[in-house]
Amino acid sequence: MIFKRVGDVRPYPDHSYVQKQWAAIAPHQVRLDQLVTTKRTLDLEALLEEDSTFYGDLFAHVVSWRGEYYLEDGLHRALRAALQQRQTMHARVLELR
Numbered sequence: 001m002i003f004k005r006v007g008d009v010r011p012y013p014d015h016s017y018v019q020k021q022w023a024a025i026a027p028h029q030v031r032l033d034q035l036v037t038t039k040r041t042l043d044l045e046a047l048l049e050e051d052s053t054f055y056g057d058l059f060a061h062v063v064s065w066r067g068e069y070y071l072e073d074g075l076h077r078a079l080r081a082a083l084q085q086r087q088t089m090h091a092r093v094l095e096l097r
Contacts, residue, residue, distance in 0.1 A: 002032055002082045003071070008040040010072065012065035012096050019057065025092040027059040032082055032089060035062065035071045042075050060091040069093070 060074025071078060074091065081089040 002079070003035050003037055004033055004068075005036045006040060007036050007038055007070075010038045010063075010070065012063050012070060015063065015094060015096060017094060022057060022061055022092050022094070025094060027090045027092050029088040030060075030062055030069060030091045030093065032078055032087055034069050035078065036068050037071050037075060037078075039075050042079065057092070060089060062091045062093045063096055064093050065096040 057073070060077045061072045062074075063070045063072050071091075074089075078089055
């Protein structure tokens with residue numbers, strides 16, 4: 001098992017965070033098996049691109065809401081970590097109340 005659950009929606013309320021606000025959150029390690037995905041599909045090109053983070057954040061974006069960790073952005077990073085047999089990855093975690 002890679003993820004806790006595979007989902008295809010964002011069940012948490014809209015947080016309206018933009019890239020600059022995400023960048024202000026210090027990244028820390030999260031376990032892949034604690035994450036619930038918010039996308040069911042992945043663009044294989046995004047997974048295989050060497051410079052996939054060139055235009056985006058180096059860290060995945062995770063939303064913590066009601067005791068769950070939702071992988072909002074960075075599915076390709078999480079899968080790449082799993083393929084490298086890592087159990088954790090660095091992510092920025094936004095705590096919603």
